Amino acid sequence: MRASRFFISTLKDAPSDAEIVSHQLMMRAGMIKRLGSGIYTYMPMGLRVIRKVEAIVREEMNQAAAIELLMPLVQPAELWQETGRWDKMGAELMRVKDRHGREYAIQPTSEEVITDVVRTEIKSYRQLPLNFYHIQTKFRDERRPRFGLMRGREFTMKDAYSFDRDLAGMQASYKVMFDAYTRIFTRFGLKFRAVAADNGAIGGSGSHEFHVIAHTGEDALVYCPTSDYAANMEAAEALALTGERPAATEELSKAATPDTVKCETVAALLGIDLARTVKTIALTAETEKDGKITKQHFMLLLRGDHELNEIKVGKVAGLANHRFTTEEELLEVYGSIPGYLGPIGTQLPVTVVADRTVDKMSDFVCGANDAGFHYTGANWGRDLPEAAIVADLRNVVAGDASPDGKGVLAIERGIEVGHVFQLGTAYSESMKATFLDENGKPAPLQMGCYGIGITRILGAAIEQNFDDKGIIWPASIAPFEVVLCPMGMDRSELVKEQTEQLYAALQGAGVDVILDDRGQRPGAMFADWELIGVPHRVVIGERGLKEGKLEYQGRRDTEATGVAPSDIVAFIQAKMAQ
């Protein structure tokens, strides 16, 4: 490609609404252009990156025997009503009516449509397994679109759907996709991690997220550096502490803690370690029976320095649906105001749920259910009954034991770019997608679904790879692999001739090269390509040529390397192979 036949448009400054570095750099590098809230035009430079991402995804999906088709963007409401998602999806599902008043969804994903396709196409177990995918525009009406392509409303996603005759088959298909994803993210040249994820309300037996590692990531990833264990924060199990609960050494005592409602300030006031305090969270679950609403109150206990994990709370018996107890209810049930709640003296029907760590504590500090007072020296069994329920309620922290017993946990931040999911029969049962098994009996299809956020990859790759000059693309998804920067091509026949020769040689070698023939000054030209992030640059100047040299500089290199014109193609190929 010659720059004069391409469209390059860079900016000195990012627009003020670009909050994160990938958004800022994509705007400055002319890769995207905002059309509306969460809606972007992919400019020629950005589209090249998207196409390279898509090509790698497509190759690996085909290699994994997935079959490409293309499902519509505008999908009839009736299908979404069959699975109940028309109601469940809420405002994120963009809905539209046609001229006859019929309702449609603009697809955020295509489980319903693919299930509709296969329920008429798949008749026999002989046709299985099958895996269909498409790469298509999606729309999700986010409440607060932000971060450019990271949380846009219109975006491109690859979504695949596998169909199997039984659970074992589905798990095998899942494994094939998991491995394909591993190859895809490896080929992208990105540091990534696959982590076990919670299955959420959809059920099913397993799911993994693929994250690009970046300090700026929204998600916390938990992993064990000395084993294979990895999970997202929602799903990472906090084991109980090993060993027995220490014996009590202190007497229960009521300490005045006026205006001191947080564990941090209580610990500071009492001069003790935060890890000796227990915080109390009051939740209420309501159930309706014969028109009568029954409330059940729960008191959750967490060590002062730990964080509550909402997903884990939802799995405690009785807490699938819960809310915070209101201040009015707190007064009525516990006789206390928030900040001074505690488990001592509470009675049925309150259920005390202790986090595994709290269950192993002795001589702890907790609220006294008396405004302005905390207990110190509290001990299970002596000052309060053993907790009715002991459960994993908290987020793990770095240094916790790994659930696989093979080391301690570490935490890093990631950006979710892929998700593989064992769906089971949730969709096939609600949509009656069955096949005839070997005995001629109808059975529901076992499904899996597998997504990659194509456009999000761009943002994630940049969050992981940038410096103060701009983007640093991995070569496999860079808009161009090599840029040629001739100095004064219009003035020097030598420069012109050598540049054209090198351009042709690189193209002949299958290198994706751009020749910057715009005639810009060197400083502006170099700044553009550093901002855009092309990984390899060759400067062709008359002085260098007279010394028998071209100047090669990798995007991460701090200095240029002189290379003889006769060696440069091989030199670049060697760099690209690294």
Added chain:
Amino acid sequence: MRASRFFISTLKDAPSDAEIVSHQLMMRAGMIKRLGSGIYTYMPMGLRVIRKVEAIVREEMNQAAAIELLMPLVQPAELWQETGRWDKMGAELMRVKDRHGREYAIQPTSEEVITDVVRTEIKSYRQLPLNFYHIQTKFRDERRPRFGLMRGREFTMKDAYSFDRDLAGMQASYKVMFDAYTRIFTRFGLKFRAVAADNGAIGGSGSHEFHVIAHTGEDALVYCPTSDYAANMEAAEALALTGERPAATEELSKAATPDTVKCETVAALLGIDLARTVKTIALTAETEKDGKITKQHFMLLLRGDHELNEIKVGKVAGLANHRFTTEEELLEVYGSIPGYLGPIGTQLPVTVVADRTVDKMSDFVCGANDAGFHYTGANWGRDLPEAAIVADLRNVVAGDASPDGKGVLAIERGIEVGHVFQLGTAYSESMKATFLDENGKPAPLQMGCYGIGITRILGAAIEQNFDDKGIIWPASIAPFEVVLCPMGMDRSELVKEQTEQLYAALQGAGVDVILDDRGQRPGAMFADWELIGVPHRVVIGERGLKEGKLEYQGRRDTEATGVAPSDIVAFIQAKMAQ
């Protein structure tokens, strides 16, 4: 590709709602699957054709220096309001509201968005010319979607937009696109014709449609076999007959024609040629001034065997906006009922508009403005004044003189698959998309737009190329170029070995080949591939192999040709090069 890793799904019968052959065959060949009215899933077999069409379009667009980007599907209403199209487009424009109540269009085309992009990106004449295109899903909420991909609601279109500094530049860009389109349709291997089209309400200075020739086409194409002249029916000019109007030979006479309101029946009743009758069409144009509506009545005269051309009527002075005169008005103005209207005796303020052909007629028959009577022997100048306006009002017919004076016109039918359009400054002026010219003065961008209906190409190609067995794809857009049909691959080692060898050899030669390893019976297997329309087939059977032969058969061949295994690759390559 191995068929066992692909998805092939054929049907014996087409669904009853498939009215035309391309729709029927695409459904039967498993290329598309209906999701809703005018909305289709492109199944794997159909998607392969779409991708080949897209690849050819993309290559030729890039070759013509057009630059690919990707504009959003969901576009803010504000942009469409700037050009007035938000109101003008009516119910065809699919409108949607987001969670905040903001309005958007689902793009049917992207003039507004690209003009918005360039008005901030193009600052100087030095950046021009520029041509941007994208290949993207479109939605048009057709009142009556039908004919499968021919008139669907969701479809794929390539739309390009050129930007120039002046009219000459825009015309040059238009020529480049016209030539690119010619190459594209030539590469598709389709018989096509570019015809001049009417510019419609949008104005501008020129436009051409590209049509795939097919008997079943919706549009009539006019061309001169002995010259370059070609236009669609709307735009084809009907010249005035050469020579003088013949002198009158008959007396004016009133003939009783009870219950005889059509020219055809009048001619039959009177025993004369239909070409001696004149039909009268009464139109009324209303203009409002100072709150007062003024009506102007027009009487249009057309030879009995000719058809009115609505586009031409709209170009007659005073008739840009018109409607049919109501029966009440006919009685009031002409004292006549429909079917017996005629120009004799009419007075101002009625304007008589004669078609050029009628202006040259003498001794003609027309309505007498008296129910149950027609005049015969009517003559201009003698029985009624010369027409106030003489204009081209009719569709041309085969045998008419070509407007370029180089022969006579012929008519064939076509399917519109492309349109190139000189837009001028209509969009750039309403959206204030200007650039600084050489004198530093702002000037509006000169625009052109260029569309190709990607998915429609599939339907059009089939309408042109099919037989009673199924589709006959041109090789360049066939889902596969060659199919290998082994006979009893599971039983014969020889067949298996030869098949795998040939499969590898063809793949190595860059041929897009599918190996049918499904193990079907020969009859069913052949029927599938004839229906799907793969252009080249090779049958590998044990008996043939023992005789040193493979059986080659082109999709249009009536018999197979024996070819030695050692010659088959070269043989196929020679066939493909034809």
